[in-house]
Amino acid sequence: xxxxxxxxPVPGTREGLESGVLEAAANKRRKRxxxxxxxxxxxxxxxxxxxxxxxxxxxxxxxxxxxxVVIDTFTFQTYIKPLTDPYYWRVTLDTFRMGLTxxxxxxxxxxxxxxxxxxxxxxxxxxxxxIAIAPLLTSAVVRTYGWxxxxxxxxxxxxxxESMGLIGSPLKLTNNMTGVxxxxxxxFMPYAILAMISGFGRLSPQLxxxxxxxxxxxxKVFMRVxxxxxxxxxxxxxxxxxxxxxxxxxxxxxxxxGSVQVLATEIYDQTTGLLNWPFxxxxxxxxxxxxxxxxxxxxxxxxKIGG
Amino acid sequence: xxxARLFKPxxxxxxxxxxxxxxxxxxxxxxxxxxxxxxxxxxxxxxSFPPEGFTLKWYQALPSETIFVEGMKVSLIVAVFVTVVxxxxxxxxxLALQRFExxxxxxxxxxxxxxxxxxxxxxxxxxxxLFGPLNLNNTYTGIIIGHVAxxxxxxxxxxxxxxxxxxTSCEDAARILGAGPWTVFRRVTLPxxxxxxxxxxxxxxxxxxxxxxISLFVAESGLPTLPVQxxxxxxxSADAAxxxxxxxxxxxxxxVVVVVERVMGLxxxxx
Amino acid sequence: xTESKLSIVDLTKKYAAGLAPAVxxxxxEVEEGHxxxxxxxxxxxxxxxxxxxxxxxxPTAGSIMVDGREITQEPVNKRGMGMVFQSYxxxxxxxxxxxxxFGLQMRQVPKAEQKARVAEALDMxxxxxxxxxxxxxxSGGQQQRIALARAxxxxxxxxxxxEPLSNLDAKLRDTMRTEIRSIQQRTxxxxxxxxxxxDEALDMADRIAVMNGGLIEQFGSPIDVYERPxxxxxxxxxxxxxxxxxxxxxDVGPASAAGERxxxxxxxxxxxxxxxxxxxxxxxxxxxxxxxHRLRASLQPSASVQELKGTVEQVSYTGDTLxxxxxxxxxxxxxxxxxxxxxxxxxGDTAFLSWDPEHAYILPEHAxxxxx
Ligand SMILES: Nc1ncnc2c1ncn2[C@@H]1O[C@H](COP(=O)(O)OP(=O)(O)OP(=O)(O)O)[C@@H](O)[C@H]1O
Ligand SMILES: [Mg+2]
Numbered sequence: 001x002x003x004x005x006x007x008x009p010v011p012g013t014r015e016g017l018e019s020g021v022l023e024a025a026a027n028k029r030r031k032r033x034x035x036x037x038x039x040x041x042x043x044x045x046x047x048x049x050x051x052x053x054x055x056x057x058x059x060x061x062x063x064x065x066x067x068x069v070v071i072d073t074f075t076f077q078t079y080i081k082p083l084t085d086p087y088y089w090r091v092t093l094d095t096f097r098m099g100l101t102x103x104x105x106x107x108x109x110x111x112x113x114x115x116x117x118x119x120x121x122x123x124x125x126x127x128x129x130x131i132a133i134a135p136l137l138t139s140a141v142v143r144t145y146g147w148x149x150x151x152x153x154x155x156x157x158x159x160x161x162e163s164m165g166l167i168g169s170p171l172k173l174t175n176n177m178t179g180v181x182x183x184x185x186x187x188f189m190p191y192a193i194l195a196m197i198s199g200f201g202r203l204s205p206q207l208x209x210x211x212x213x214x215x216x217x218x219x220k221v222f223m224r225v226x227x228x229x230x231x232x233x234x235x236x237x238x239x240x241x242x243x244x245x246x247x248x249x250x251x252x253x254x255x256x257x258g259s260v261q262v263l264a265t266e267i268y269d270q271t272t273g274l275l276n277w278p279f280x281x282x283x284x285x286x287x288x289x290x291x292x293x294x295x296x297x298x299x300x301x302x303x304k305i306g307g
Numbered sequence: 308x309x310x311a312r313l314f315k316p317x318x319x320x321x322x323x324x325x326x327x328x329x330x331x332x333x334x335x336x337x338x339x340x341x342x343x344x345x346x347x348x349x350x351x352x353x354x355s356f357p358p359e360g361f362t363l364k365w366y367q368a369l370p371s372e373t374i375f376v377e378g379m380k381v382s383l384i385v386a387v388f389v390t391v392v393x394x395x396x397x398x399x400x401x402l403a404l405q406r407f408e409x410x411x412x413x414x415x416x417x418x419x420x421x422x423x424x425x426x427x428x429x430x431x432x433x434x435x436x437l438f439g440p441l442n443l444n445n446t447y448t449g450i451i452i453g454h455v456a457x458x459x460x461x462x463x464x465x466x467x468x469x470x471x472x473x474x475t476s477c478e479d480a481a482r483i484l485g486a487g488p489w490t491v492f493r494r495v496t497l498p499x500x501x502x503x504x505x506x507x508x509x510x511x512x513x514x515x516x517x518x519x520x521i522s523l524f525v526a527e528s529g530l531p532t533l534p535v536q537x538x539x540x541x542x543x544s545a546d547a548a549x550x551x552x553x554x555x556x557x558x559x560x561x562x563v564v565v566v567v568e569r570v571m572g573l574x575x576x577x578x
Numbered sequence: 579x580t581e582s583k584l585s586i587v588d589l590t591k592k593y594a595a596g597l598a599p600a601v602x603x604x605x606x607e608v609e610e611g612h613x614x615x616x617x618x619x620x621x622x623x624x625x626x627x628x629x630x631x632x633x634x635x636x637p638t639a640g641s642i643m644v645d646g647r648e649i650t651q652e653p654v655n656k657r658g659m660g661m662v663f664q665s666y667x668x669x670x671x672x673x674x675x676x677x678x679x680f681g682l683q684m685r686q687v688p689k690a691e692q693k694a695r696v697a698e699a700l701d702m703x704x705x706x707x708x709x710x711x712x713x714x715x716x717s718g719g720q721q722q723r724i725a726l727a728r729a730x731x732x733x734x735x736x737x738x739x740x741e742p743l744s745n746l747d748a749k750l751r752d753t754m755r756t757e758i759r760s761i762q763q764r765t766x767x768x769x770x771x772x773x774x775x776x777d778e779a780l781d782m783a784d785r786i787a788v789m790n791g792g793l794i795e796q797f798g799s800p801i802d803v804y805e806r807p808x809x810x811x812x813x814x815x816x817x818x819x820x821x822x823x824x825x826x827x828x829d830v831g832p833a834s835a836a837g838e839r840x841x842x843x844x845x846x847x848x849x850x851x852x853x854x855x856x857x858x859x860x861x862x863x864x865x866x867x868x869x870x871h872r873l874r875a876s877l878q879p880s881a882s883v884q885e886l887k888g889t890v891e892q893v894s895y896t897g898d899t900l901x902x903x904x905x906x907x908x909x910x911x912x913x914x915x916x917x918x919x920x921x922x923x924x925x926g927d928t929a930f931l932s933w934d935p936e937h938a939y940i941l942p943e944h945a946x947x948x949x950x
Binding site for chain 1: 325326328329332333335336337338339340342343346353354355356357392393395396397399400402403404407409415418419421422424425426427428429430432433434435436437452453455456459463488513516517519520524527534537538541542549550553556557560561563565
């Protein structure tokens with residue numbers, strides 16, 4: 001009969017016996033493997049992401065001279081103008097206000113669709129979802145163009161209203177903040193819908209039904225059950241849209257027609273028009289800081305709520 | 308099944324109203340695409356309403372619009388290279404992030420996803436500044452490098468998701484049967500995660516193909532991509548040529564959506 | 579001494595510093611052609627042990643030898659083993675034949691020979707007709723058999739099975755149990771089989787290693803671990819068990835099993851009985867094990883045998899047998915009766931319990947104060 005042996009039954013090497021030797025060797029091998037796998041990606045991001053940003057930050061401390069000449073120095077001069085000139089305060093405030101307006105409106109129009117998609121038991125649910133986010137896969141340039149056609153002086157809205165006799169002269173819906181806002185709300189809707197859907201995890205029709213069967217009215221069910229449970233998704237969606245809105249360029253450029261100035265268009269004008277690279281870089285740094293602060297605050301809030 | 312389902316629900320007036328609201332919102336969401344579609348067939352010489360007649364002239368004129376044809380060529384070349392490069396560096400990185408444990412893993416993952424949280428205008432400015440002294444502005448290399456940053460998060464996400472749902476014991480089984488690391492990857496891991504890799508590649512392709520801001524900064528004057536050409540055209544002209552072009556692009560995108568949805572479910576790919 | 583096929587020496591795995599080891603200086607010798615079951619409760623380290631033998635995981639310390647050759651440092655893909663996973667782990671993108679052929683391709687077996695051996699392996703698991711099927715289009719039992727064929731076709735040095743039956747329904751599990759056992763005996767593949775199902779282990783294994791808390795508590799034949807458990811844990815884990823703490827009395831001569839003695843024992847305050855145990859136990863206070871189906875219960879006292887008198891607390895009827903719980907003093911003892919045996923007891927009846935001395939086994943040691 002075979003029994004348990006406690007001493008080494010087979011004479012032979014006991015090299016592998018030292019505690020942890022094999023594991024250490026394996027860990028080393030593993031480390032080499034994952035580093036080899038990561039390095040191309042890290043290099044790719046260094047070249048295409050980290051270096052450009054670092055270079056830009058450095059550039060913001062240089063001095064811009066006329067005709068695109070950059071004076072290599074280290075000065076905070078470039079930051080003084082955007083931080084003291086009321087014009088840039090206004091641009092920053094406008095950017096902020098645009099972000100808030102677009103964020104709120106986008107939530108209002110996206111929420112019903114997201115709710116509908118989460119609750120739906122239809123077999124077309126997948127298709128309806130695909131339709132809701134399909135615009136995401138068309139260029140923002142194309143969709144902004146569509147809004148120009150709808151909102152323009154001879155566009156769909158104005159000609160319809162005029163032919164119905166509701167207005168005498170065309171409404172001014174493009175080349176101003178109204179048009180930009182409408183366009184942006186629509187452009188960011190798919191993102192908001194997606195963010196809400198994934199944040200609606202805890203929301204279930206059963207829960208609403210349960211509340212309903214306990215005698216709560218539809219409105220009460222919505223206010224007391226549906227809305228609170230969907231808040232995390234709503235928060236995420238708002239942040240996402242806000243952050244994208246304050247940095248967006250194409251739509252303010254096209255629908256704003258040069259008369260809407262936000263940080264992004266200002267950065268563009270400083271580069272292509274005025275060739276003031278250090279100043280454009282300083283504006284970008286300001287935008288980045290704004291961005292980072294908002295995201296950091298948001299994460300604090302999420303942690304507070306979560307914990 | 309919940310018990311409530313056993314009873315026929317009372318008629319509830321809130322429901323049709325809600326459905327109508329949802330329908331109208333869908334209409335709003337799709338309005339620019341629908342309108343572009345309509346005006347692309349309208350014979351009005353300048354963009355205006357209502358359409359005066361039906362025509363295909365905008366479509367027929369497209370092949371002779373050299374700026375669009377040139378732009379399309381540039382965009383396609385860029386998108387193809389971007390897709391190849393980003394898959395080649397993104398899939399291995401996803402593998403490292405999903406299949407290995409290491410201390411800086413969470414930080415690494417955040418790093419790879421961070422371009423998504425960076426305003427593209429800021430990134431674009433950084434690139435044009437850095438590429439200046441390197442003579443990369445207005446070159447394919449410049450645009451491709453620029454697009455790699457913004458597409459890599461998508462590839463990493465979709466690949467990690469596929470890896471997370473794949474049964475690792477398949478890989479173990481292959482190793483025990485005698486396969487070395489490379490063989491395991493090529494013959495087992497890669498075929499299993501292929502849907503995620505394809506979805507990531509397709510998204511990278513579309514994002515690169517549609518990208519306007521980085522292309523505008525890096526290569527507006529010398530090597531304009533299609534979105535840059537469209538942008539310029541829209542700023543200067545008021546006819547429906549862009550509408551016809553847009554319809555073509557929308558149809559391409561729609562076809563891609565259908566394919567991706569079929570392959571792995573679009574929502575998973577984008578979330 | 580016969581050469582072992584597999585020797586495991588002081589095998590230890592610590593997942594993280596500070597954590598208790600998942601496998602703690604485990605030793606085991608497996609003979610060629612044997613099927614050894616690693617049996618134990620969840621989390622006792624069975625999978626960890628198996629994965630270290632397979633080479634999927636590096637041990638913290640210890641060594642593993644196959645045919646007397648140290649393989650502890652050999653990479654997993656060079657060990658030439660075969661393994662069947664709980665989830666089967668068939669390659670989803672390959673059909674049945676491609677799955678089975680994979681290991682042969684890795685060994686660069688010529689195409690023609692591959693084909694023949696794949697066909698042979700599929701015939702062995704009676705699925706020769708399914709060669710071109712996609713693995714998704716197979717039932718659980720069929721997938722299981724393909725996984726077995728894939729592992730066996732390479733003629734592995736060791737066959738490793740990690741709970742291969744746990745994903746199957748009860749009926750199929752019985753069929754597959756028999757089938758795996760018969761294939762194993764035909765191929766004489768030395769096999770390590772992880773399970774937490776005692777019936778499976780008793781039914782299939784040549785040897786059972788009962789594991790607990792990273793250690794092997796007992797390694798022996800099914801009869802051995804059932805009839806002569808070394809510890810309280812083993813007795814309890816395999817089959818049902820009654821324990822009585824007794825004082826071992828006089829050695830009254832050799833028992834029928836080699837090396838064992840008959841003893842008189844005293845159940846404190848309740849009388850003197852007979853039991854068997856290892857030699858030299860006289861005078862010690864130890865637990866005695868009596869399996870429920872060997873504990874006789876009757877409603878009438880017997881004149882000839884010494885009995886324990888108790889009260890029936892619970893009766894549960896399962897068709898063939900009747901299980902009763904009888905309170906005797908502070909202890910509750912389980913007894914199993916055949917439903918054919920005369921008058922059946924009811925709750926509250928007085929019952930008289932007795933046993934044959936050879937069915938009461940004195941464990942050589944006490945239960946550890948706190949089970950590891
Ligand atoms: N990767 C790991 N990291 C840390 N601890 C682990 C890891 N894998 C297993 N363990 C721990 O090691 C112990 C043994 O695990 P193992 O998987 O070998 O148990 P098992 O006997 O196979 O159990 P089961 O029957 O549940 O499969 C358990 O306590 C488990 O929690
Ligand atoms: Mg296990």
